[in-house]
Amino acid sequence: MGPLTTPKKGREVGSVDPWTPTSNLKMLISAASPEIRNREKELCMDNDGRDSLESTQEPENGEESEKMISRKEKSLGLLCHKFLARYPDYPNPALNNDICLDDVATELNVERRRIYDIMNVLESLHMVSRSAKNRYTWHGRTKLAETLAILKQVGEEHQYSQQMQQIRQRLVEKEFDFDGEEKENEVAVVDLENGEHGQKELFFVELPGVEFKAASVNSRKDKSLRVMSQKFVMLFLVSNPRVVSLDVAAKILIGEDQAADQDKNKFKTKVRRLYDIANVLRSLKLIEKVHVAEERGRKPAFEWVGPDDFPQVIDSENTSTACPPKKKGVLEPHASADNCAKNLFSSPGTKRSFTRHPSLIKLAKSIQDDRRKINSAPSSPVKMNSDFPNKMAQLAAICKIELDQESATGDEGLKPAAAEANTGYVLQLPTPTSVEPSHIPLQPPTQEQAVNTTANPIPHAMLAAQPSGSVAYIPAQCSPLIPVLLPQQRGSGPYAVYLNPSSLRSNPLARPQPTSLAVRSMTFEDKTGQSPNGQSAAKSHTAADASPSGVKRLRSELASEGSPSKAKRSDPTFKDTSPKLCEILQARLKARRVGQLTSRPSPRALHLDPEFVNTPGGAVANQTLEQSLELLLDREEKVANSDSEAGLTPVRAVPLTPRQLHAETLIPAGYLIPISQQSLISYKEVQSSGAESNKISPPNIYQTPTAGSRPAPAQEITPTNLRLQRPTNAASPQATQQAHRLNSPSPAILNFTLQNLGLISSSSPGSAFATPQTPERANTLTSPLPSPLTLQQRAMVFIKPLSPVHIQQTVSPHQVALIGVQQPLMATPKGSGVPQHSFFHTPVSLSPLAAVVNTAGQSSIKTVHIPQRKLDVTTDES
DNA sequence: AAATCCCGCCAATCG
DNA sequence: CGATTGGCGGGATTT
Numbered sequence: 085m086g087p088l089t090t091p092k093k094g095r096e097v098g099s100v101d102p103w104t105p106t107s108n109l110k111m112l113i114s115a116a117s118p119e120i121r122n123r124e125k126e127l128c129m130d131n132d133g134r135d136s137l138e139s140t141q142e143p144e145n146g147e148e149s150e151k152m153i154s155r156k157e158k159s160l161g162l163l164c165h166k167f168l169a170r171y172p173d174y175p176n177p178a179l180n181n182d183i184c185l186d187d188v189a190t191e192l193n194v195e196r197r198r199i200y201d202i203m204n205v206l207e208s209l210h211m212v213s214r215s216a217k218n219r220y221t222w223h224g225r226t227k228l229a230e231t232l233a234i235l236k237q238v239g240e241e242h243q244y245s246q247q248m249q250q251i252r253q254r255l256v257e258k259e260f261d262f263d264g265e266e267k268e269n270e271v272a273v274v275d276l277e278n279g280e281h282g283q284k285e286l287f288f289v290e291l292p293g294v295e296f297k298a299a300s301v302n303s304r305k306d307k308s309l310r311v312m313s314q315k316f317v318m319l320f321l322v323s324n325p326r327v328v329s330l331d332v333a334a335k336i337l338i339g340e341d342q343a344a345d346q347d348k349n350k351f352k353t354k355v356r357r358l359y360d361i362a363n364v365l366r367s368l369k370l371i372e373k374v375h376v377a378e379e380r381g382r383k384p385a386f387e388w389v390g391p392d393d394f395p396q397v398i399d400s401e402n403t404s405t406a407c408p409p410k411k412k413g414v415l416e417p418h419a420s421a422d423n424c425a426k427n428l429f430s431s432p433g434t435k436r437s438f439t440r441h442p443s444l445i446k447l448a449k450s451i452q453d454d455r456r457k458i459n460s461a462p463s464s465p466v467k468m469n470s471d472f473p474n475k476m477a478q479l480a481a482i483c484k485i486e487l488d489q490e491s492a493t494g495d496e497g498l499k500p501a502a503a504e505a506n507t508g509y510v511l512q513l514p515t516p517t518s519v520e521p522s523h524i525p526l527q528p529p530t531q532e533q534a535v536n537t538t539a540n541p542i543p544h545a546m547l548a549a550q551p552s553g554s555v556a557y558i559p560a561q562c563s564p565l566i567p568v569l570l571p572q573q574r575g576s577g578p579y580a581v582y583l584n585p586s587s588l589r590s591n592p593l594a595r596p597q598p599t600s601l602a603v604r605s606m607t608f609e610d611k612t613g614q615s616p617n618g619q620s621a622a623k624s625h626t627a628a629d630a631s632p633s634g635v636k637r638l639r640s641e642l643a644s645e646g647s648p649s650k651a652k653r654s655d656p657t658f659k660d661t662s663p664k665l666c667e668i669l670q671a672r673l674k675a676r677r678v679g680q681l682t683s684r685p686s687p688r689a690l691h692l693d694p695e696f697v698n699t700p701g702g703a704v705a706n707q708t709l710e711q712s713l714e715l716l717l718d719r720e721e722k723v724a725n726s727d728s729e730a731g732l733t734p735v736r737a738v739p740l741t742p743r744q745l746h747a748e749t750l751i752p753a754g755y756l757i758p759i760s761q762q763s764l765i766s767y768k769e770v771q772s773s774g775a776e777s778n779k780i781s782p783p784n785i786y787q788t789p790t791a792g793s794r795p796a797p798a799q800e801i802t803p804t805n806l807r808l809q810r811p812t813n814a815a816s817p818q819a820t821q822q823a824h825r826l827n828s829p830s831p832a833i834l835n836f837t838l839q840n841l842g843l844i845s846s847s848s849p850g851s852a853f854a855t856p857q858t859p860e861r862a863n864t865l866t867s868p869l870p871s872p873l874t875l876q877q878r879a880m881v882f883i884k885p886l887s888p889v890h891i892q893q894t895v896s897p898h899q900v901a902l903i904g905v906q907q908p909l910m911a912t913p914k915g916s917g918v919p920q921h922s923f924f925h926t927p928v929s930l931s932p933l934a935a936v937v938n939t940a941g942q943s944s945i946k947t948v949h950i951p952q953r954k955l956d957v958t959t960d961e962s
Numbered sequence: 963a964a965a966t967c968c969c970g971c972c973a974a975t976c977g
Numbered sequence: 978c979g980a981t982t983g984g985c986g987g988g989a990t991t992t
Contacts, residue, residue: 155990158968185981197970200983217977217981308984353985359967384965
């Protein structure tokens with residue numbers, strides 16, 4: 085009765101009359117041990133589940149009809165899951181994707197308050213937008229990639245990685261009971277830095293399209309949850325091992341008020357919110373709960389498992405961090421990340437009015453349009469028609485669905501691939517002319533670009549062309565004409581072929597004559613395979629621990645950690661050196677930049693705004709330079725972070741960073757190589773991921789993208805989604821494997837691939853190439869029956885036939901490395917011959933090739949070369 | 963005991 | 978002014 089006491093609900097279990105077929109089950113389950121219960125529950129949800137709770141049953145009848153509502157049944161996460169199940173990931177924009185809070189609340193049978201929680205974080209990701217009172221519009225993941233890209237950028241501008249680093253540092257010191265002195269210093273530093281950039285406070289980041297909520301209102305309400313959520317996400321996007329520990333996040337989120345020990349209360353509150361956010365993010369399969377090891381045991385943390393690589397939003401201007409209230413007045417249509425972000429930061433005390441100028445609203449709209457166009461016409465000077473965006477979007481959506489499913493299932497392994505997939509930049513329609521794969525299409529197109537290219541040929545064609553293909557289709561001669569996505573659920577799941585149109589072509593209409601094609605790998609899984617999430621995850625987990633790979637990793641980590649003292653010191657050192665290093669790098673960078681720019685056929689290839697292209701090159705160069713510089717700095721930090729982070733070793737050897745290496749591995753053109761990839765699958769928590777991660781496939785109907793064009797593909801795709809993992813699977817992993825094997829397109833190829841990878845990895849100097857994948861493969865090779873966590877998912881290696889010339893020109897370490905690898909490819913794994921120098925001295929690769937590899941130069945730069953940087957630092961140090 | 967995080971009071975804001 | 982939103986933190990549940 086206590087006013088403070090949470091009212092208990094009748095937890096009479098048995099009394100309930102089953103309103104749902106599942107309810108019985110539930111009851112039973114709940115009776116079981118909590119653990120089992122959970123798992124069961126999830127499974128249940130996964131499969132037939134979906135109807136169980138959310139089916140709107142249970143009007144309300146008996147209030148005491150409650151069952152053993154183990155607290156978890158009411159968790160925000162579950163609720164969110166249910167919520168998400170109601171809407172398609174990629175809604176048809178044409179339809180009216182309206183969400184009525186009341187309805188939802190009712191249907192889900194929850195208090196409204198809870199819905200708000202969900203909506204808030206979804207809104208922060210632009211998955212929904214408030215359209216009016218009580219009303220939201222569902223966007224699904226349509227804009228997710230874009231949003232993430234922006235958030236990432238903003239996060240970088242905020243030097244969150246730095247901040248995190250410092251906080252960690254502080255924490256560590258604290259633990260060591262170091263004198264407060266140092267702490268003070270640290271704090272001071274922080275202050276300083278903050279000061280420099282102006283005490284920045286983050287505000288809700290908006291997308292041009294998805295913005296201001298209800299017409300007028302744009303209250304300054306942008307408060308915590310939303311913003312906090314964005315910040316939280318940013319943290320992930322900027323930290324190297326994409327792991328963020330709860331407390332660190334909380335501290336950062338608490339605000340720049342690095343006031344000495346924050347009030348415990350504030351901290352507590354923040355953490356509470358964080359959990360809330362984390363729950364929905366988890367439902368979205370963007371993060372996973374993990375733990376980071378620490379002297380004193382483990383700390384709760386979360387790992388980002390969502391898309392990881394985005395086309396960089398080219399920031400035309402305001403590269404600067406502290407952006408004072410921008411003069412939106414001039415705001416050109418070309419929205420940069422900054423521009424897109426509504427209120428990024430503001431000075432501490434200065435509360436600028438958050439209220440958007442009415443005029444701005446219009447602007448925003450136009451911005452959106454323009455932005456689309458721009459994005460869509462990366463490589464062509466000619467603007468696309470406004471109607472393209474839609475089609476493109478839809479197309480993209482389709483692909484996304486595909487990819488997403490693939491990747492969503494838990495792979496996430498193939499960095500680039502997945503990333504691209506997630507971002508939906510997948511289809512690449514090559515030119516229907518040449519069939520000769522021999523030259524290189526540079527630069528993987530971005531979604532829009534792709535679409536663009538495709539635009540003419542038109543979706544239909546593509547889709548139609550898509551045979552539900554089998555590997556057979558993909559053969560070397562795979563002409564550029566062949567569509568990109570080959571969904572094939574039979575046997576082995578879809579393959580995706582990435583055909584790059586040459587981005588060099590000066591004119592969109594001018595069919596590039598792709599002399600070669602690039603095959604982008606996509607992940608796929610065989611039907612038989614269960615959801616990688618559940619089992620594979622589990623398996624991988626264990627494997628990680630036990631397998632040699634795990635050991636190896638551990639060792640390396642230890643090594644890197646070296647002596648604690650050293651580690652400690654590294655930080656200061658870093659600070660000192662960093663500047664110089666930066667200079668050097670900068671110079672180098674500059675040089676490259678210039679070269680690159682000049683040599684580059686078209687700046688547009690970099691997704692530069694047409695307008696900018698027109699502007700004096702110098703300006704552009706500078707801009708970019710600046711950015712890159714920042715990036716450099718960032719990287720520096722990151723590196724440092726990761727280094728020192730050794731202390732916080734993620735329990736499950738987490739760093740999957742260098743995925744791109746593999747992905748980008750150059751291989752003789754024409755091969756489609758399926759590779760095992762589940763090792764890459766993020767180490768999901770056995771419990772958490774399992775069912776819930778497998779989205780309950782929403783009605784296909786929704787997914788049917790391109791209006792009327794062709795539902796078939798979508799459906800075909802769907803199956804992937806449906807693979808339900810029955811508990812039984814667990815029992816017979818082997819069977820699964822075998823099945824898999826049988827299904828696999830070509831064991832030979834597979835082996836081949838594995839070998840290659842193995843080679844690559846082995847040849848690499850630990851840090852750089854120590855990818856999680858490697859070990860796996862090694863295993864596979866070794867024994868016919870790989871560890872339980874074998875391949876349920878395979879991915880294809882990116883095949884990027886590159887003309888020798890290019891390769892040579894390319895001096896990027898990356899390339900070099902690859903090349904090196906390539907040589908020994910068939911030979912011995914010993915490949916120690918890899919030119920390490922290059923590794924050490926080319927922190928940031930601007931080689932065209934490198935740029936090519938990723939959708940956006942910038943991003944590529946960021947992601948791809950981190951490892952080298954690491955080395956670099958060390959080297960220079962010595 | 964610590965980690966999670968549900969619940970719902972109640973203050974801003976909205977309409 | 979009533980309805981919406983959504984901070985916030987007590988304290989129940991889980992781990």
